[in-house]
Amino acid sequence: MPVTITMRAVVADDYGPVERLEVRSLPVPRPGPGQIQVRVRASTLNPAEVRVLDGSMRDLAPLSFPHVVGRDFAGVVTETGDGVRRFAVGDEVFGFGFPESMANLAAMVGSPPSLATGTLAEYAVFEADTPGLALRPAGLTAEHAATLPTAGLTALALARAGEFQPGDVVAVIGATGGVGSVLLPLLSTAKVHVVATASPVDDGYVRDLGAAEVIDHRAVDVADEIVRRHPDGVDAVVNLALPGDGLVGAATAIRPGGRLLNIVFPVPDAAAFRGKDLTVQTVITSAQPGDLDLLAAQALDGSLPAAISRRYPLADGVRACVEFLNEHTRGKVVVVVAEDEEG
Known part of the structure:
Protein backbone atom coordinates (compact mmCIF):
# COMPACT_ATOMS: atom_id res chain seq x y z
CA MET A 1 0.00 0.00 0.00
CA LEU A 148 4.13 42.10 -1.74
CA PRO A 149 1.66 40.20 -3.95
CA THR A 150 -1.92 41.13 -3.02
CA ALA A 151 -1.16 44.41 -1.23
CA GLY A 152 1.38 45.45 -3.84
CA LEU A 153 -0.70 44.56 -6.88
CA THR A 154 -3.70 46.38 -5.39
CA ALA A 155 -1.57 49.45 -4.70
CA LEU A 156 -0.22 49.39 -8.26
CA ALA A 157 -3.76 49.16 -9.62
CA LEU A 158 -4.79 52.16 -7.52
CA ALA A 159 -1.79 54.21 -8.60
CA ARG A 160 -2.50 53.45 -12.26
CA ALA A 161 -6.21 54.21 -11.96
CA GLY A 162 -5.44 57.52 -10.25
CA GLU A 163 -3.04 58.69 -12.95
CA PHE A 164 -1.42 60.81 -10.24
CA GLN A 165 1.04 63.55 -11.13
CA PRO A 166 3.81 65.15 -9.06
CA GLY A 167 2.29 67.73 -6.74
CA ASP A 168 -1.16 66.12 -6.62
CA VAL A 169 -2.73 66.06 -3.18
CA VAL A 170 -4.21 62.65 -2.36
CA ALA A 171 -6.00 61.64 0.84
CA VAL A 172 -5.64 57.98 1.80
CA ILE A 173 -8.29 56.66 4.21
CA GLY A 174 -7.13 53.61 6.16
CA ALA A 175 -3.44 54.08 5.43
CA THR A 176 -2.02 51.77 8.10
CA GLY A 177 -3.02 48.41 6.58
CA GLY A 178 -1.29 46.17 4.09
CA VAL A 179 -2.31 48.06 0.94
CA GLY A 180 -1.40 51.36 2.55
CA SER A 181 2.05 50.02 3.39
CA VAL A 182 2.75 49.78 -0.36
CA LEU A 183 0.58 52.61 -1.71
CA LEU A 184 2.08 55.35 0.45
CA PRO A 185 5.68 54.65 -0.66
CA LEU A 186 4.53 54.42 -4.30
CA LEU A 187 2.81 57.80 -4.08
CA SER A 188 5.69 59.37 -2.19
CA THR A 189 8.18 58.17 -4.82
CA ALA A 190 5.91 59.74 -7.48
CA LYS A 191 6.13 63.05 -5.52
CA VAL A 192 2.46 63.00 -4.60
CA HIS A 193 1.51 64.91 -1.44
CA VAL A 194 -0.19 62.30 0.75
CA VAL A 195 -2.71 63.09 3.48
CA ALA A 196 -3.16 59.88 5.48
CA THR A 197 -5.70 58.95 8.15
CA ALA A 198 -4.26 57.17 11.17
CA SER A 199 -4.53 57.14 14.94
CA PRO A 200 -1.84 59.01 16.91
CA VAL A 201 -0.01 55.77 17.71
CA ASP A 202 0.48 55.18 13.96
CA ASP A 203 1.37 58.78 13.08
CA GLY A 204 5.10 58.14 12.84
CA TYR A 205 4.57 54.89 10.98
CA VAL A 206 2.61 56.43 8.09
CA ARG A 207 4.96 59.42 7.91
CA ASP A 208 7.88 57.01 7.54
CA LEU A 209 6.01 55.38 4.65
CA GLY A 210 5.64 58.73 2.89
CA ALA A 211 2.65 60.61 4.33
CA ALA A 212 3.17 64.38 4.35
CA GLU A 213 0.18 65.00 6.64
CA VAL A 214 -1.73 62.80 9.07
CA ILE A 215 -5.33 63.19 10.24
CA ASP A 216 -6.51 61.46 13.41
CA HIS A 217 -9.75 59.93 12.15
CA ARG A 218 -10.91 59.28 15.70
CA ALA A 219 -10.68 62.91 16.78
CA VAL A 220 -12.16 64.84 13.85
CA ASP A 221 -14.46 64.50 10.87
CA VAL A 222 -11.97 63.53 8.18
CA ALA A 223 -13.68 65.31 5.27
CA ASP A 224 -14.10 68.52 7.27
CA GLU A 225 -10.47 68.41 8.34
CA ILE A 226 -9.27 67.85 4.78
CA VAL A 227 -11.27 70.87 3.60
CA ARG A 228 -9.97 72.97 6.49
CA ARG A 229 -6.40 72.18 5.43
CA HIS A 230 -7.07 72.21 1.67
CA PRO A 231 -9.98 74.59 1.03
CA ASP A 232 -10.02 73.92 -2.73
CA GLY A 233 -10.26 70.18 -2.12
CA VAL A 234 -7.82 67.36 -2.76
CA ASP A 235 -7.18 65.83 -6.17
CA ALA A 236 -8.28 62.40 -5.01
CA VAL A 237 -9.46 60.35 -2.07
CA VAL A 238 -8.33 56.72 -1.96
CA ASN A 239 -10.46 54.57 0.33
CA LEU A 240 -8.87 51.49 1.87
CA ALA A 241 -11.15 51.11 4.89
CA LEU A 242 -14.66 52.60 4.83
CA PRO A 243 -17.70 50.69 3.52
CA GLY A 244 -19.30 52.19 0.45
CA ASP A 245 -22.06 54.07 2.24
CA GLY A 246 -19.44 55.95 4.26
CA LEU A 247 -17.88 57.62 1.24
CA VAL A 248 -20.51 60.23 0.43
CA GLY A 249 -19.09 62.54 3.07
CA ALA A 250 -15.53 61.89 1.97
CA ALA A 251 -16.42 62.99 -1.54
CA THR A 252 -17.09 66.53 -0.31
CA ALA A 253 -13.34 66.92 0.21
CA ILE A 254 -12.52 66.28 -3.46
CA ARG A 255 -12.02 69.18 -5.88
CA PRO A 256 -14.24 69.40 -8.99
CA GLY A 257 -12.98 66.93 -11.57
CA GLY A 258 -11.18 64.85 -8.96
CA ARG A 259 -11.28 61.12 -8.25
CA LEU A 260 -12.68 58.84 -5.58
CA LEU A 261 -10.96 55.46 -5.69
CA ASN A 262 -12.18 52.58 -3.55
CA ILE A 263 -11.16 48.98 -2.84
CA VAL A 264 -13.72 48.12 -0.13
CA PHE A 265 -16.85 45.99 -0.58
CA PRO A 266 -19.76 46.62 -0.56
CA VAL A 267 -19.01 49.24 -3.19
CA PRO A 268 -20.51 52.74 -3.04
CA ASP A 269 -23.83 53.32 -4.77
CA ALA A 270 -23.16 55.38 -7.89
CA ALA A 271 -26.51 57.15 -7.44
CA ALA A 272 -25.23 58.76 -4.24
CA PHE A 273 -22.73 60.77 -6.30
CA ARG A 274 -25.05 61.76 -9.15
CA GLY A 275 -24.57 65.38 -10.14
CA LYS A 276 -21.13 65.62 -8.56
CA ASP A 277 -18.15 66.50 -10.73
CA LEU A 278 -15.89 63.59 -9.88
CA THR A 279 -14.92 60.12 -11.06
CA VAL A 280 -15.91 57.27 -8.72
CA GLN A 281 -14.17 53.94 -9.30
CA THR A 282 -13.84 50.69 -7.38
CA VAL A 283 -10.45 49.18 -8.15
CA ILE A 284 -9.72 45.46 -7.91
CA THR A 285 -6.36 43.77 -7.62
CA SER A 286 -4.81 43.27 -11.04
CA ALA A 287 -1.83 41.08 -11.91
CA GLN A 288 -0.14 42.10 -15.15
CA PRO A 289 3.00 40.41 -16.52
CA GLY A 290 6.05 41.93 -14.86
CA ASP A 291 4.20 43.56 -11.96
CA LEU A 292 5.64 41.26 -9.31
CA ASP A 293 9.13 41.80 -10.74
CA LEU A 294 8.56 45.56 -10.49
CA LEU A 295 7.49 45.28 -6.86
CA ALA A 296 10.48 43.08 -6.05
CA ALA A 297 12.86 45.59 -7.64
CA GLN A 298 11.35 48.43 -5.59
CA ALA A 299 11.63 46.35 -2.43
CA LEU A 300 15.28 45.67 -3.20
CA ASP A 301 16.14 49.33 -3.82
CA GLY A 302 14.53 50.35 -0.54
CA SER A 303 11.57 52.27 -1.92
CA LEU A 304 9.15 49.58 -0.62
CA PRO A 305 10.19 48.79 2.96
Whole structure:
Protein backbone atom coordinates (compact mmCIF):
# COMPACT_ATOMS: atom_id res chain seq x y z
CA MET A 1 0.00 0.00 0.00
CA PRO A 2 1.46 3.42 -0.96
CA VAL A 3 2.44 5.72 1.90
CA THR A 4 0.61 9.05 2.09
CA ILE A 5 3.01 11.92 2.78
CA THR A 6 1.43 14.58 4.95
CA MET A 7 2.04 18.22 5.83
CA ARG A 8 0.79 20.71 8.39
CA ALA A 9 -1.73 23.33 7.29
CA VAL A 10 -4.27 25.81 8.66
CA VAL A 11 -7.58 24.22 7.70
CA ALA A 12 -11.29 25.07 7.71
CA ASP A 13 -13.74 22.16 7.47
CA ASP A 14 -16.83 24.34 6.93
CA TYR A 15 -17.99 27.92 7.03
CA GLY A 16 -17.88 29.38 10.52
CA PRO A 17 -15.98 31.63 12.90
CA VAL A 18 -12.25 31.91 12.41
CA GLU A 19 -11.70 30.42 15.86
CA ARG A 20 -12.79 27.03 14.46
CA LEU A 21 -9.76 26.77 12.20
CA GLU A 22 -7.27 24.01 12.99
CA VAL A 23 -3.60 23.35 12.34
CA ARG A 24 -3.52 19.72 11.30
CA SER A 25 -2.12 17.20 8.85
CA LEU A 26 -3.29 16.92 5.25
CA PRO A 27 -1.85 15.01 2.30
CA VAL A 28 0.87 16.94 0.49
CA PRO A 29 -0.62 18.22 -2.81
CA ARG A 30 1.08 17.00 -5.97
CA PRO A 31 1.42 19.06 -9.14
CA GLY A 32 -0.44 18.12 -12.30
CA PRO A 33 0.38 19.22 -15.85
CA GLY A 34 1.33 22.88 -15.97
CA GLN A 35 1.64 23.14 -12.19
CA ILE A 36 4.45 23.47 -9.65
CA GLN A 37 4.72 22.28 -6.06
CA VAL A 38 6.27 24.79 -3.65
CA ARG A 39 7.74 24.33 -0.19
CA VAL A 40 6.33 27.42 1.47
CA ARG A 41 8.76 29.54 3.46
CA ALA A 42 6.42 32.41 4.43
CA SER A 43 2.82 33.44 3.90
CA THR A 44 0.95 36.64 4.72
CA LEU A 45 -2.68 37.36 5.52
CA ASN A 46 -5.15 39.60 3.69
CA PRO A 47 -8.56 40.66 5.05
CA ALA A 48 -10.75 39.02 2.40
CA GLU A 49 -9.27 35.54 2.75
CA VAL A 50 -9.99 35.56 6.49
CA ARG A 51 -13.42 37.19 6.32
CA VAL A 52 -14.56 34.79 3.59
CA LEU A 53 -14.43 31.94 6.11
CA ASP A 54 -17.73 32.95 7.75
CA GLY A 55 -19.70 32.32 4.55
CA SER A 56 -20.93 35.89 4.10
CA MET A 57 -19.16 36.14 0.73
CA ARG A 58 -19.89 32.64 -0.55
CA ASP A 59 -21.81 33.88 -3.62
CA LEU A 60 -18.81 35.90 -4.80
CA ALA A 61 -16.02 33.79 -3.31
CA PRO A 62 -17.17 30.22 -2.64
CA LEU A 63 -15.00 27.74 -0.77
CA SER A 64 -14.71 23.97 -1.01
CA PHE A 65 -13.71 21.95 2.03
CA PRO A 66 -11.37 21.10 3.56
CA HIS A 67 -10.06 24.57 2.75
CA VAL A 68 -6.46 25.62 3.39
CA VAL A 69 -6.26 29.31 4.29
CA GLY A 70 -3.82 31.70 2.62
CA ARG A 71 -3.06 33.25 -0.74
CA ASP A 72 0.27 35.15 -0.66
CA PHE A 73 3.56 33.29 -0.26
CA ALA A 74 7.25 32.94 -0.89
CA GLY A 75 8.92 29.54 -1.18
CA VAL A 76 11.04 27.14 -3.19
CA VAL A 77 9.92 24.93 -6.09
CA THR A 78 10.14 21.27 -5.08
CA GLU A 79 8.43 19.54 -8.02
CA THR A 80 7.17 20.45 -11.46
CA GLY A 81 4.36 18.91 -13.49
CA ASP A 82 4.47 17.96 -17.13
CA GLY A 83 4.93 20.83 -19.54
CA VAL A 84 6.34 23.35 -17.05
CA ARG A 85 9.20 25.34 -18.59
CA ARG A 86 9.02 28.60 -16.68
CA PHE A 87 10.27 27.27 -13.32
CA ALA A 88 12.60 24.48 -12.20
CA VAL A 89 13.12 22.59 -8.97
CA GLY A 90 15.15 24.76 -6.60
CA ASP A 91 13.86 28.10 -7.92
CA GLU A 92 12.92 30.62 -5.24
CA VAL A 93 9.50 32.05 -6.11
CA PHE A 94 6.80 34.29 -4.68
CA GLY A 95 3.30 35.33 -5.59
CA PHE A 96 -0.32 34.43 -4.87
CA GLY A 97 -3.03 31.99 -5.83
CA PHE A 98 -6.80 31.80 -5.35
CA PRO A 99 -8.46 28.49 -4.41
CA GLU A 100 -9.81 26.61 -7.42
CA SER A 101 -13.38 27.24 -6.23
CA MET A 102 -12.76 30.95 -6.90
CA ALA A 103 -11.58 30.48 -10.49
CA ASN A 104 -14.07 33.07 -11.80
CA LEU A 105 -12.78 35.68 -9.34
CA ALA A 106 -9.17 34.77 -10.13
CA ALA A 107 -9.86 35.31 -13.83
CA MET A 108 -10.83 38.92 -13.05
CA VAL A 109 -7.45 39.52 -11.40
CA GLY A 110 -5.09 38.05 -14.00
CA SER A 111 -4.94 35.89 -17.10
CA PRO A 112 -4.28 33.02 -17.03
CA PRO A 113 -5.83 32.95 -13.54
CA SER A 114 -3.52 32.25 -10.62
CA LEU A 115 -4.88 29.27 -8.68
CA ALA A 116 -3.38 27.45 -5.70
CA THR A 117 -4.13 24.99 -2.92
CA GLY A 118 -3.65 27.41 0.02
CA THR A 119 -0.44 28.90 1.42
CA LEU A 120 -0.76 28.58 5.20
CA ALA A 121 0.73 25.14 4.69
CA GLU A 122 4.09 23.48 4.36
CA TYR A 123 3.45 22.77 0.67
CA ALA A 124 1.18 24.29 -1.97
CA VAL A 125 0.55 23.70 -5.67
CA PHE A 126 0.25 26.57 -8.16
CA GLU A 127 -0.52 27.03 -11.83
CA ALA A 128 2.91 27.86 -13.26
CA ASP A 129 2.14 30.07 -16.24
CA THR A 130 0.41 33.05 -14.63
CA PRO A 131 1.37 36.67 -13.84
CA GLY A 132 0.65 35.82 -10.20
CA LEU A 133 4.02 34.06 -9.79
CA ALA A 134 7.58 35.36 -10.17
CA LEU A 135 11.13 34.44 -9.31
CA ARG A 136 12.30 35.87 -5.99
CA PRO A 137 15.54 37.77 -6.60
CA ALA A 138 18.62 37.25 -4.45
CA GLY A 139 18.69 39.71 -1.59
CA LEU A 140 14.91 39.86 -1.15
CA THR A 141 13.94 37.82 1.91
CA ALA A 142 11.07 35.37 1.77
CA GLU A 143 9.16 37.30 4.43
CA HIS A 144 9.46 40.59 2.56
CA ALA A 145 8.53 38.95 -0.74
CA ALA A 146 5.44 37.38 0.82
CA THR A 147 4.14 40.82 1.83
CA LEU A 148 4.13 42.10 -1.74
CA PRO A 149 1.66 40.20 -3.95
CA THR A 150 -1.92 41.13 -3.02
CA ALA A 151 -1.16 44.41 -1.23
CA GLY A 152 1.38 45.45 -3.84
CA LEU A 153 -0.70 44.56 -6.88
CA THR A 154 -3.70 46.38 -5.39
CA ALA A 155 -1.57 49.45 -4.70
CA LEU A 156 -0.22 49.39 -8.26
CA ALA A 157 -3.76 49.16 -9.62
CA LEU A 158 -4.79 52.16 -7.52
CA ALA A 159 -1.79 54.21 -8.60
CA ARG A 160 -2.50 53.45 -12.26
CA ALA A 161 -6.21 54.21 -11.96
CA GLY A 162 -5.44 57.52 -10.25
CA GLU A 163 -3.04 58.69 -12.95
CA PHE A 164 -1.42 60.81 -10.24
CA GLN A 165 1.04 63.55 -11.13
CA PRO A 166 3.81 65.15 -9.06
CA GLY A 167 2.29 67.73 -6.74
CA ASP A 168 -1.16 66.12 -6.62
CA VAL A 169 -2.73 66.06 -3.18
CA VAL A 170 -4.21 62.65 -2.36
CA ALA A 171 -6.00 61.64 0.84
CA VAL A 172 -5.64 57.98 1.80
CA ILE A 173 -8.29 56.66 4.21
CA GLY A 174 -7.13 53.61 6.16
CA ALA A 175 -3.44 54.08 5.43
CA THR A 176 -2.02 51.77 8.10
CA GLY A 177 -3.02 48.41 6.58
CA GLY A 178 -1.29 46.17 4.09
CA VAL A 179 -2.31 48.06 0.94
CA GLY A 180 -1.40 51.36 2.55
CA SER A 181 2.05 50.02 3.39
CA VAL A 182 2.75 49.78 -0.36
CA LEU A 183 0.58 52.61 -1.71
CA LEU A 184 2.08 55.35 0.45
CA PRO A 185 5.68 54.65 -0.66
CA LEU A 186 4.53 54.42 -4.30
CA LEU A 187 2.81 57.80 -4.08
CA SER A 188 5.69 59.37 -2.19
CA THR A 189 8.18 58.17 -4.82
CA ALA A 190 5.91 59.74 -7.48
CA LYS A 191 6.13 63.05 -5.52
CA VAL A 192 2.46 63.00 -4.60
CA HIS A 193 1.51 64.91 -1.44
CA VAL A 194 -0.19 62.30 0.75
CA VAL A 195 -2.71 63.09 3.48
CA ALA A 196 -3.16 59.88 5.48
CA THR A 197 -5.70 58.95 8.15
CA ALA A 198 -4.26 57.17 11.17
CA SER A 199 -4.53 57.14 14.94
CA PRO A 200 -1.84 59.01 16.91
CA VAL A 201 -0.01 55.77 17.71
CA ASP A 202 0.48 55.18 13.96
CA ASP A 203 1.37 58.78 13.08
CA GLY A 204 5.10 58.14 12.84
CA TYR A 205 4.57 54.89 10.98
CA VAL A 206 2.61 56.43 8.09
CA ARG A 207 4.96 59.42 7.91
CA ASP A 208 7.88 57.01 7.54
CA LEU A 209 6.01 55.38 4.65
CA GLY A 210 5.64 58.73 2.89
CA ALA A 211 2.65 60.61 4.33
CA ALA A 212 3.17 64.38 4.35
CA GLU A 213 0.18 65.00 6.64
CA VAL A 214 -1.73 62.80 9.07
CA ILE A 215 -5.33 63.19 10.24
CA ASP A 216 -6.51 61.46 13.41
CA HIS A 217 -9.75 59.93 12.15
CA ARG A 218 -10.91 59.28 15.70
CA ALA A 219 -10.68 62.91 16.78
CA VAL A 220 -12.16 64.84 13.85
CA ASP A 221 -14.46 64.50 10.87
CA VAL A 222 -11.97 63.53 8.18
CA ALA A 223 -13.68 65.31 5.27
CA ASP A 224 -14.10 68.52 7.27
CA GLU A 225 -10.47 68.41 8.34
CA ILE A 226 -9.27 67.85 4.78
CA VAL A 227 -11.27 70.87 3.60
CA ARG A 228 -9.97 72.97 6.49
CA ARG A 229 -6.40 72.18 5.43
CA HIS A 230 -7.07 72.21 1.67
CA PRO A 231 -9.98 74.59 1.03
CA ASP A 232 -10.02 73.92 -2.73
CA GLY A 233 -10.26 70.18 -2.12
CA VAL A 234 -7.82 67.36 -2.76
CA ASP A 235 -7.18 65.83 -6.17
CA ALA A 236 -8.28 62.40 -5.01
CA VAL A 237 -9.46 60.35 -2.07
CA VAL A 238 -8.33 56.72 -1.96
CA ASN A 239 -10.46 54.57 0.33
CA LEU A 240 -8.87 51.49 1.87
CA ALA A 241 -11.15 51.11 4.89
CA LEU A 242 -14.66 52.60 4.83
CA PRO A 243 -17.70 50.69 3.52
CA GLY A 244 -19.30 52.19 0.45
CA ASP A 245 -22.06 54.07 2.24
CA GLY A 246 -19.44 55.95 4.26
CA LEU A 247 -17.88 57.62 1.24
CA VAL A 248 -20.51 60.23 0.43
CA GLY A 249 -19.09 62.54 3.07
CA ALA A 250 -15.53 61.89 1.97
CA ALA A 251 -16.42 62.99 -1.54
CA THR A 252 -17.09 66.53 -0.31
CA ALA A 253 -13.34 66.92 0.21
CA ILE A 254 -12.52 66.28 -3.46
CA ARG A 255 -12.02 69.18 -5.88
CA PRO A 256 -14.24 69.40 -8.99
CA GLY A 257 -12.98 66.93 -11.57
CA GLY A 258 -11.18 64.85 -8.96
CA ARG A 259 -11.28 61.12 -8.25
CA LEU A 260 -12.68 58.84 -5.58
CA LEU A 261 -10.96 55.46 -5.69
CA ASN A 262 -12.18 52.58 -3.55
CA ILE A 263 -11.16 48.98 -2.84
CA VAL A 264 -13.72 48.12 -0.13
CA PHE A 265 -16.85 45.99 -0.58
CA PRO A 266 -19.76 46.62 -0.56
CA VAL A 267 -19.01 49.24 -3.19
CA PRO A 268 -20.51 52.74 -3.04
CA ASP A 269 -23.83 53.32 -4.77
CA ALA A 270 -23.16 55.38 -7.89
CA ALA A 271 -26.51 57.15 -7.44
CA ALA A 272 -25.23 58.76 -4.24
CA PHE A 273 -22.73 60.77 -6.30
CA ARG A 274 -25.05 61.76 -9.15
CA GLY A 275 -24.57 65.38 -10.14
CA LYS A 276 -21.13 65.62 -8.56
CA ASP A 277 -18.15 66.50 -10.73
CA LEU A 278 -15.89 63.59 -9.88
CA THR A 279 -14.92 60.12 -11.06
CA VAL A 280 -15.91 57.27 -8.72
CA GLN A 281 -14.17 53.94 -9.30
CA THR A 282 -13.84 50.69 -7.38
CA VAL A 283 -10.45 49.18 -8.15
CA ILE A 284 -9.72 45.46 -7.91
CA THR A 285 -6.36 43.77 -7.62
CA SER A 286 -4.81 43.27 -11.04
CA ALA A 287 -1.83 41.08 -11.91
CA GLN A 288 -0.14 42.10 -15.15
CA PRO A 289 3.00 40.41 -16.52
CA GLY A 290 6.05 41.93 -14.86
CA ASP A 291 4.20 43.56 -11.96
CA LEU A 292 5.64 41.26 -9.31
CA ASP A 293 9.13 41.80 -10.74
CA LEU A 294 8.56 45.56 -10.49
CA LEU A 295 7.49 45.28 -6.86
CA ALA A 296 10.48 43.08 -6.05
CA ALA A 297 12.86 45.59 -7.64
CA GLN A 298 11.35 48.43 -5.59
CA ALA A 299 11.63 46.35 -2.43
CA LEU A 300 15.28 45.67 -3.20
CA ASP A 301 16.14 49.33 -3.82
CA GLY A 302 14.53 50.35 -0.54
CA SER A 303 11.57 52.27 -1.92
CA LEU A 304 9.15 49.58 -0.62
CA PRO A 305 10.19 48.79 2.96
CA ALA A 306 9.15 45.57 4.68
CA ALA A 307 6.09 46.68 6.67
CA ILE A 308 5.79 43.62 8.92
CA SER A 309 4.10 44.13 12.27
CA ARG A 310 3.83 40.55 13.56
CA ARG A 311 5.31 37.15 12.87
CA TYR A 312 3.82 33.78 13.81
CA PRO A 313 5.06 30.23 13.31
CA LEU A 314 2.77 27.91 11.35
CA ALA A 315 1.88 26.15 14.62
CA ASP A 316 0.25 29.45 15.70
CA GLY A 317 -1.49 29.96 12.37
CA VAL A 318 -4.98 29.92 13.89
CA ARG A 319 -3.99 32.57 16.42
CA ALA A 320 -2.53 34.63 13.59
CA CYS A 321 -5.88 34.55 11.75
CA VAL A 322 -7.92 35.35 14.87
CA GLU A 323 -5.74 38.27 15.92
CA PHE A 324 -5.51 39.60 12.37
CA LEU A 325 -9.31 39.65 12.12
CA ASN A 326 -10.03 41.06 15.56
CA GLU A 327 -7.14 43.41 16.37
CA HIS A 328 -5.71 46.53 14.76
CA THR A 329 -2.99 45.57 12.30
CA ARG A 330 -0.21 47.85 11.12
CA GLY A 331 1.22 46.73 7.80
CA LYS A 332 1.42 42.99 7.22
CA VAL A 333 1.18 39.83 9.33
CA VAL A 334 3.58 37.05 8.35
CA VAL A 335 3.25 33.35 9.09
CA VAL A 336 6.73 31.80 8.97
CA VAL A 337 6.44 28.25 7.64
CA ALA A 338 10.11 27.38 7.07
CA GLU A 339 13.31 29.30 7.61
CA ASP A 340 14.60 31.31 4.67
CA GLU A 341 17.99 29.91 3.70
CA GLU A 342 19.02 33.35 2.42
CA GLY A 343 18.16 34.98 5.76
